[in-house]
Amino acid sequence: MASGLTASPVVAIDGVEFNPAPLDRDATFYVAGHRGLVGSAIVRRLESAGFTNIVGRASSELDLKDRDATVAFFAETKPRYVVLAAAKVGGILANNTYPVDFLSDNIRIQTNVIDAAIAHDVERLLFLGSSCIYPKFAPQPIPEDSLLTGHLEPTNDAYAIAKIAGILHIQAARRQYGKAWISAMPTNLYGPNDNFSPKGSHVLPALIRRYDEAAKSGAESVTNWGTGSPRREFLHSDDMADACLHLLENYDGPTQVNVGTGTDVTIKEIAETIAGVTGFEGVTEWDTTKPDGTPQKLLDVSHLAELGWTAQISLEEGLRRTHAWYLENAAHLRG
């Protein structure tokens, strides 16, 4: 087994055995994408867990598409642990409009980081994919072994192919170099430091902003995208960060691990809930010229549960917290 982990007991997943062990709180820990939705939550989680040497770089300081700069950064900082949460990320419309960027940027970022991590002997690395790697009509809830069993959703196939390449890159590094590196596949995420831009964001931040602005302006209606019938599973970024640390300390295998809550809602239902949270009392309309995307994306999280982790933040609580964060930060949102 290709692991540097040492403690017992041995736990098995998908036939792979490994030995859970805590990470060294004083080791250098590089969080790639530390200002983003997931990366900032991971920094908060690592700080609360007692990590003392967390390193991050904004894209303006270190463009991870630049291979030489990425290798030089690893040579200089010599991280022992890495979470790769830097990526070109966006909602359904951004993915559908800019597939070249979502393919090219993500392939370059992850290839540079993973290759530099191989060259500089990073001990533990967690790569973040996305639930959109699974076929459009995968069985629900989606088990990890649905990967590469069917056609992808066309609105995000370019991004999904980049993410699938990342999973294979991690598996290859395990096989060729014996690295104890892993991949996690998050469901749709939300929380502080999300992208709330009307055209570029995911549905949840888009709706928080749209309904909040409509409630404040006294608008009689808002218009959302698609039919409202697709089903999505939403996980708060603080839960995601907790799952990342849990996986790094409790899992070491080639199979990507799904991370979600295990429950989903329709877009219409989440819209009604957000209307309630923001105090919007008007009418909701649906622009069916906009794409629905995958009809349902609910992850099978039984492997993660076997590893001892389940989500803690309810959708209602997470929405309240994210709306409060949005109100405090509405004047200086990114995007």
Ligand SMILES: NC(=O)C1=CN([C@@H]2O[C@H](COP(=O)(O)OP(=O)(O)OC[C@H]3O[C@@H](n4cnc5c(N)ncnc54)[C@H](OP(=O)(O)O)[C@@H]3O)[C@@H](O)[C@H]2O)C=CC1
């Ligand atoms: N949000 C979601 O619903 C989901 C996200 N994921 C995955 O989680 C990971 C994190 O996503 P999320 O936090 O939402 O994304 P964000 O857009 O919030 O954050 C991405 C971060 O990546 C950094 N970044 C982007 N391009 C570069 C670059 N060229 N060089 C250096 N840094 C760069 C940005 O840095 P800076 O701010 O400095 O520009 C940003 O902080 C991604 O891998 C994504 O695919 C998976 C499933 C769902």
Ligand SMILES: C[C@H]1O[C@H](OP(=O)(O)OP(=O)(O)OC[C@H]2O[C@@H](n3cnc4c(=O)[nH]c(N)nc43)[C@H](O)[C@@H]2O)[C@@H](O)[C@@H](O)C1=O
């Ligand atoms: C995380 C995931 O994110 C994307 O896939 P998606 O799950 O379809 O995500 P989404 O949040 O953008 O949309 C979810 C649903 O919501 C509907 N919807 C309504 N009104 C708005 C709206 O205003 N904005 C958005 N974005 N969607 C809206 C929208 O039509 C769709 O039916 C991919 O990037 C994919 O690559 C990926 O990984």
